Amino acid sequence: MVSFAVAAAGSSPTEYVSHHLEHLKVGEGLWTFHVDTLFFSIVLGALMLLVMMMAARRATSGVPGKLQNFVEVLVDFVDNSVKESFHGPREFVAPLAMTIFVWVLLWNIMDLIPVDYLPLLASKMGLDYLRVVPSADVNAPFALSLSVLVLILVYSVKGKGFAGFGKEMLFHPFGKNPLLWPANILLNIVELVAKPVSLALRLFGNLYAAELIFILIAMLPWWIQFIPGGAWAVFHILVVPLQAFIFMTLTIVYLSLAYEEH
Template identity: 50%
Template sequence: MAQSSAEYIQHHLQNLTFGKLDGTWQFAETAEQAQAMGFWAIHVDTMAMSLLMGFLFLFLFRRVAVKANEGVPTGLQGFVEVVVEFVQNMVRDTFYGRSSLIAPLALTIFMWILLMNSLKWIPIDVIPGLAAAAGIPNFKYVPTADPNATFGISIGVFFLIVFYSIKIKGVGGFAKELSFTPFKHWSLIPFNLFLELLGLLTKPLSLALRLFGNMYAGEVVFILIALLPFYVQWALYGPWAIFHILVIPLQAFIFMVLSIVYLSAAHESH
């Protein structure tokens, strides 16, 4: 059955949602059903693709670690060594505390987001088409174009910020930092708390929305290109995909660097 342009766009922007509807657990067939499932509904496609990219990252890096040699490295080993050295130098230049977690965390964030973003290079109809052939009606395959995925990562970073702020400064020290920054006077504690708590809460918000906004906008443009005649698609798809060669790693890099900066601030004992 032929789809209108609006139906085509809506189909590609709808997640495969599983949740409770009318007292039973089921997959949503329409966007309205997905919304009716409420907060506890699960975007199965986002979960599946993000986990797949996570396992791919672990598999590739472990494979290189096990089979690494000091002679002529393979292309994959060379790539992994460049990424590890790049992240290591970035952490060394940006993070001023002492922690054995930050470098592995930064590497994981960078590579995981990079792999999830890289799914955008796959033509927009390929994976949803394969999913439809397997009987799956909706499959949105770029996890970072779903705010649930980006907020999931950013909230994890937020919890680490709070954890290390309390661990390094103590509960009293962290409370004092929130109460007496930027103005060191007891009468301005409510104003300081408002500013500091607002700044603290906007960190995960800005991390998540920046990544989601860029990936979602790019996906919408790819969908609009796919609506054009075939002979026009390739003239536009190529340049837009090349542009994403810059956007995809850049967004992973920004998310990683900001996470390191926020965690570095959490480790400042003063």
């Protein structure tokens, strides 16, 4: 038996899965933009800013409200994570870590929305495709991780100076022998590239797999979906904050390694 959602999206389960994994796009080739990823990323980012602004404006030295309590706990949690891993000036790194954690967390939470709800609403508005989980689109995690790569380079120069950073690229890890400089440069470039790649692929892989499992569960008969769907959602509730925490923590660690001299 095939669910109503499968019948609505296409004539077979294969078409149903393919339909849900297709992005709303504009443009062609290299200049193809995933409109749904951009839209939900911007909306979730704006929501994050709005909530933080509300908490800041309502902050009081007296008895705090629920929103202030929540934000204070979140700020303390992120600030302690930065203190433990980053030993340089934290004026920029702590807000950066906070932004990354909350934004990625909101990205991941979108995976808990039933897979047919928002695409069905989009179809009534004349949109053929819609994917609502930005972190399940490899472009979003890679864009965020490339931003981290730029900051790694900035903090490498900030902590060591241009001369120190250049010496590290030439002399680390095999020493100052000029014959070993090419190997040192190659290994350091590989290390630099591996950091954003690992950040992006870890987040993308986990959320893409979770999204795919939710889609497969949605193809089951409606009267049994809640059993595997509920179990997977409970497990996924643990994955959602964990992946945001890992992305934030690795960002802090990478910036700390870049800032400190080896």
